[in-house]
Structures are given as C-alpha cells and as structure tokens.
Amino acid sequence: MHRLYSFAYSLFALWIFFGCNPSKKEAESPTGFTLSESDLPDYEKDIDHRGLLTALDDRHDESIRTGEHIYNNICFNCHGNPDQVGSIPTAFKFWEDKFKVGNDPYSIYQTLTRGYGSMPPQVNLTPVEKYDIINYLRETFLQKDSSDQYFEIDSTYLASLPVGTTTGPAPKEFKPWAEMDYGNFLINTYEVVGLNATPRERSSGPSPLPDENFSKANFAYKGIAVRLDQGPGGVAAGKAWMLFDHDLMRVAGAWTGNGFIDWEAILFNGKHNISPRTAGDLHFENPVAPSWANPSKGSFEDPRFTARDKRKFGPLPREWAHFKGLYQFQDRVIISYTVGNAKVLETFGLETVENQPVFTRTLNISPSDKSLKMRIAPSGTAVALVGEGAVLKEQGGFTVMEIAPYKPIKIKLLMGKPGMKGLQQFAKTSSPPEALDPLIKGGPARYPQRLTSEVQQGTQEGPFQVDIMNPPFDSPWKNQFRLSGLDFFKDPNKGVICSTDGDVWLVEGFTKNSGKLTWQRIASGLFQPLGIKVVNEEIFVTCRDQLVKLHDFNGDRETDFYESFNNDHQVTDHFHEFAMGLQTDKEGNFYYAKSARHAREALVPQHGTLIKVSKDGQKTEIIATGFRAANGVCLNPDGNFIVTDQEGHWNPMNRVNWVKEGGFYGNMFGFNPPADSTEKGMELPLVWVDRERDQSPSELLWVDSKKWGALDGKLLNLSYGYGKVFVVPFEKIGEQVQGGVFELPVPRFSTGVMRGRFNPGDGQLYLCGLSAWGSTQPQLGGLYRIRKVDQPMVIPVGIKATSQGIELNFTDELNAKSVADTAHYTVKTWDLLRSRKYGSKHYNEQTLTVSKATLGKDKKSILLDIPQIKPTWGMEIQYRVKDERGKAVVGLVQNTIHQLGEGRE
DSSP states (O other), rough: OOOOOOOOHHHHHTOOOEEOOHHHHHHHTTBBBBSSSGGGGGGGGBBOHHHHHHHTTTTHHHHHHHHHHHIIIHHHHEEETEEEEEETTTSSTTTTOOEEEEEEEEHHHHHHHOOOOTOOOTTSOOOOHHHHHHHIIIIIIHHHOOOOGOOOOHHHHHHSSOOSOOOOOOOOOOHHHHHSSSOOOEEEEEOOTTTTTTOOOOOSSSOOOOOOOOOOOOOOEEEEEOOOSSSOGGGGOOOOEEEEETTTEEEEEEEESOSBBOOOTTTTTTSSSOOOOOOOOOEEESSSSOOOOOOOOOOOOOEEOOOTSOESSSSOOOEEEEEEEEEEETEEEEEEETTOOOOOOOOEEEEEEEEEEEEEEEEEOOSSSEEEEEEEEEETEEEEEESSSSSEEEEEEEEEEEEOOOEEEEEEEEEEEOOOHHHHHHHSSSSSOOGGGGGGSSSSOOOOOOEEEEEEEOOOSSEEEEEEEOOTOOTTTTOOOOOEEEOOOSTEEEEEEETTTTTTTEEEEETTTTTHHHEEEOOOOOSOOEEEEETTTEEEESSSSSSEEOOSSSSSSSEEEEEEEOOOOOOOEEETOOOOEEEEEOOOOEEEEOOOOOSSSSTTTTTTTTEEEEEOOOOEEEEEEEOOSOOOOOEESSEEEEEESSSBBBBBEEEEEEEETTOBBOOTTTOOSSSSOOOGGGGOOOOEOOOOOOSEEEEEOOOOGGGGGGGGTTTEEEEETOOOOOOOEEETTTTTTEEEEEEEOEEEEEEEEEEEEETTTTOOEEEEEEEESOOOOOOOOEEEEEOOOOSSOOOOEEEEBBBBBBEEEEOOOHHHHHOOGGGGGEEEEOOOSSSSBBBOOOOEEEEEOOOOEEEESSSSSSEEETTTTTOOOEEEEEEEBBTTTOOOEEEEEEEEEEEEEEOOO
C-alpha cells in the first residue's frame, strides 16, 4: 500500500529512525509490528475507537465511497483485486488471505497504523481514513469473498474498544507533488492531450501485460515543460506552458489552464503503469516525429529505432540534430541544440492578441552550410513570423519554416489556436526577436536562501553510532527531499545530493561537526535523478532522460547551464524504467543501470541493462542485459560490477549480481533474451536475497576507510526496502562468485537507503535514501552518517562452502567453548522456482544437522561440519556464540551456494 498524503504527514516528517535489531524489536514490538507504541504520535494514544466505529453507521455510504477512493488510488497498485493482480502479487489479498494480526476492525487498524512484516505503517492516513478503508475492505472483499475472515461487530466487541477523547486530525488530502516549486521547467515524460480526452488505455491480465495501442498518442518521452506566464510557485503553479521534446527537437504542444498536468505517475501521486497528461486547453500540438528536416536530405522521415509496437524511440542521429542542454536566466529557459552544423538557441514566451494567448518561439540560428526546414505546427494553426532570413510555407499538412544557408538569423514565431484573428497584423507591431547570447552567461540566483538543518548525534550501543542529518523539511519551495544520490568534493566538508523530485543540493558541514548542515539548492527541474558523481570538481547527474553535467558560470554555485553530457538512451512512457546510480572507472568512463518495464516485455534494447558512457560523453555501450529493476552500480577492484535486482517476474527473490561484461541476468521479459529460459541460460547471482532479509536491495559499495577496522575493504549492500545496511561475505569458485548477507548492527533507518559514499575526510559512511515506491519505511527522505567507534564488532566478513560444510570468518576473536556447542547453530535451506510469475515461495525447506563445530586457528573462524550440505538457492545460518570476552554474539547469515569447494584439510 502506498501513501495518501494527509495532515498526518507533517506529524511524521521529522521522524528519525526505529530499531530493527532483534533484541530491540522484540522488546519494543513483541507482536511483530514495525512501529512500537512509542513511535506513534500522541493523538494515537487517545483515539476514540469505539466512537469512530459506531459513527460508521451514520456515515455508511460516505465511508464506503471514501474507503474505495483510498483503495483504488493508493492500495490497488500493489494489492489489486480479485479480477486483476496487483503490481506486487505477494501483497496481501483481502479476498482470500488470512490475517496474521487479527481480522477485527481494531486489529486491522493497528496493522495500518504500526505496519507488519512487508506492510509499511500508513503514517499519512488519519484515523477516520483508516476506518473508512477498513469499512470498505470488510464490505467489499471480506463479507463477499472471505466470509470466514469477516468479523461480526456487536455490542460486546464495541464495549471492549478504547474510548478516547479525540478522533485525530481531520482528513485532508495533501498533494506535495502538486504543491512543490520545481522551478520554471520540469523534465518528464508527458502525454499531450486536449480537453475531454478519452481515458488512458491501461492493459491488464497475466504477465507479460499486452502493449497498449499508443500509435496515435502524443508522448514527449523526454519532455521539457516550460512555464510561460509570470508568478511565483514554478511550473506547477502556472497558467500557460510549452513542451519541448529533446529527442526530436520539436515543440510537442502548448496549453493553458488552471492545472499543469494530472500528476498521474509513480513519483507524483504513486500511480503505476501511467505517465502524466497535460491538463487544460491545448492550443496546438505536433506529432511524434522530427521537427527539423534532415539537413542532408531535406526529408522528415523518422530514422530512429522502431520498437515491437511500431513506435519509434530515442534521439535523432547526432549529425541530424542533437540536444546540447538548457540555460536558465532568471525564469527564462533557453534550449540549446544543433541542426546539422548550425547552432540553435531557442526560448519561449507568451503574448496576447485581443485577450487571446499567443505562444512565441524565439530562435537564434548560426550559419548553416545547407538550407534548413522546420515544421512549426499543423496547417490551420495560426502562425506568423517576425524577423528576416526565413519564410513560411505550407507543406505536407504543416506550416513549415525554410531558412537559407550561410547567414545567421534571429526570428520569432507567433502561434495561436486555429482560426485566431489578427495574428498577422499583430506580428507587424510585435517586438523584434531578441539576441539570446546575453542570457546564456549566468544570471542572478533563483534560490538565494541558505537553509540549515540540525545534526542529531547518535547514542546507540555497539560498534557503530548513527547520526541523523535530516534535510530542512520546512523548505520554502516545499521540496519532498526524496534523496537519491550523494558524493563529495575534494573539500570533504562539502557534498552534493540529488533528489528524485529533480533537485540538486550543495550541502556543507559534513566534517566540521558544527552540529548543523547548510543546504543550497543549486539545480532543479531534472527528470528523476537517481545518481550523482563529482568528477574533477564537476557535477554529473543520472536522470531518466540523460546524463547531465551542471555548470555554474558566475560563481554563485547555482546551475546556469544543464549540459546534456549524454542523451543516447531511449525512454518510453513506461513508469518503471528508472536510470539508477552513477559511477566512474579509472579511465573516466561512466556507468549506470537502466531498469526494464515492470510486468511487460521490453520495447527498446536499453531496457534492463548496465550502460557505459565514454568519458567524453560521445559513446554509449550496453555492458550487460537481463535486469528487471536494477538499483545502482558498484565498481569492483577486479574491473567487474555489482548490480542488484528486485524480486518479481523471472526473479524468484532479490538478486545481488556480480556482473561480467556481456552477461545475461535472468529477466526473460528483457530485450532479445536468450532462447534458454532455465538457470543455465543466465548468469547466477552472488546471492538470492530472501524477502525476510530485504524486500528491495539498492546499491553496494566497498568500505574505504581505515577507521572501519576489519571491515575496511569489505563489501556493503544497502537496503531500500527495509532501511538496512548489510555486510556481504563472499567467495569465488572458478568464475562463480557466491556468498550471503549479514545485517549490520545499526538501527533500521526511517527511509529506504539508496546510496552511500565514504567521506575521505572523516572516513565515515554517509547514506541517503527515500521512500517513494515499495518501501516499508515511513519517511519520505533522509540523510545519515554511520560512525565506527572503538568497540569490537564480531561480524562475519567471509564465507566458504565446501563439501565438508561452511566456514564463517569474523572480524573479532570468538570463545572456543561456545563455538564448539553444535546446539548453538541452526542451518536451514530451501529452493526457489524461477518463472514468469512474480517471485517464489520456498520449496523443499530443510533443517540441516551441524555434526561438529570448531574454532579456527585464527580464533576468528567457525568451521561447521554439515554432512547434508549441497548447492542450494537459499541457506540461513543462525548462530549463538560468545566472543573472547564472553559476551553473547547472536547473528544470522543468509546465503546462496552454487558450487562446493574442496573440503578442509
């Protein structure tokens, strides 16, 4: 279940984290809830549950309608209904599954409020909303389809419920995605529609879902939406917009109205399987085709990659037209691109004729060695030209502008609705086309404020201290701070952090330990940034549409030019194809991962791939294929990579993949998969991560800090799903890498953890994260520091599987007597079934006998003799021993065995 943002969000926005280590969780939440009672807001302790349930009789119809609205808009994405499986088929099915906590309304309320298992706490639902959805679930699903789970409410039950003095905050739908100030442009995938557009087609059924017929849909897959009217609040608060498609160098459309878009998207309102549509009155649009004719041939014929559904994707060939980036000057956006060898600067504006909006395009074009042609709009659209050096003609159903070669020109195009009167006359008195060069050298700061946030020092017991470095949630721009990447400059006190909402922040205060961080917004409007890297003090950001390089021309540190360093990769309308992570190798090449289409077959070659971009940005290569939802990239000392993947179709569990160039990693819904769909047709993962350990692994990184002692040089895995950090012990047998995961003994973070970097200044680990899709964690975003302190760790950092048993290697010495007791170990194994179905349950579960346990000569190794050992998809090793000081050491390693090494001597 995702989130309905309400007043309750503000009460939880400053949550820190809650414990996840076994002893703390068992002590505070003995029933298995995610949150303890102490984590809840004060009003939850005085709720009139009896009154809320009784009131449902009087507001029955209203309650059912509200509950249905919440379910269909928030819960349906994951849970589905009896006719259509949700996007997470393992999510609870109210019409057939059995409740684990309790099936009465009060027990269901507790599950919604505190979370349970993979079900996150619904911190953004008010008590009234929670009982509305409970009412809807009971009458819609339980009473009709699962009567044995339907609980009859009677006077005895009502008398047993708590009677408080409050019903909690009043329900109020909160839409942070629509209230945020993104700046005056926002890059996204948009569908261009007019008033009274037909409902969007959304296919359903068993996976893979069939392709919709979008042959006539007008998608700007790499759309730059620009606000044209004046006023505060950015693009979302505007009244008039123009949309530029930087794949095709076309204006996709222009519209006016009281709403920007419908906000239907996974990172806006949480909707799956959909992209946002324009909202309002569409004045004109251009089809999904090149706007400029091929300079060499004079033809508009589209040469790009043709997908299975006959749509074309990706940018035009560089020699035809190429997007260079965009400049920003105050609220002005200036697009930079080339057509042939001509350089083009273009900006958009808004004027009026007799109170009717007139959309303007001002173009400065350098000399071309060939004549150029550009489609402006379909014939019938009101079009006028201001300036010299170009002429307008009608050709092939379009108004076309022709430009003679060898001369620079400055022109302004005026466009209005078909039938608009007086535009030609207006053109005679309209201001001349302006020179755009003065606007591309940097302007005054758009975000001059410096925001601060407090650093909360950790006081946890154990070898690690966790400091909370939350962002300034009270930002004047109402940023959501869903943090998705971070990196540091040569001055380790300074770093950059990006967010999925399009921002980049310059953050200072990491190593000076002043107790505060300073945040400066230096970029905005980007398309779902999910990786960032500082290279030679220059900032690069992975976005869904391109790899962006940020330039500051005037020293105020804000971005004046968003350079499109590389925009080769194809983008479709599918909601799931995120571009994840960003790393560089020693030669300066860049690497990121591109996700595939969820529950659908790939349309383009880059779906589900690891991608390499040359250091100059001129070349792109696909390094490996077959990923489903690859979340980031780790570069290894051996020159290979690690890419995680998520449980789903063709992935029975989460995968941590040690990636080799040219390898295929199992997603048969990927582009051009091998004929062999068995395990022999794919590269095997380092480990199949069970959903009990983590429901969504993110990026891995190598420990690079002497302060981390025995963990220096070891491998860590971050958890988006559960907000954890894992150590990854592994071994290599032949060409196969295999190993497992062990949860680092730190409190679980209140947001999913996405990216981590070790700071070269203080040697500590900094983490950032978000909760936006499929995470159990309640906070939208967070920033954290893990400090290693001078205490023993007793953490397993090595694992070997042999024909004799398992060897676990630890960071610290152990007690020989406790190690030798075989009763201190439990070893379980299971198989998985890999298929087109979503995930897999455990098959052939077994508990293996540990016949002997021995402490190794180094006193840091446990040697377990396991006569029944054999290769297995999943293994779980629980141990209860003591360290050399006699302190209890309890832990669990979950691992995979593909091959057995030779037995110990």
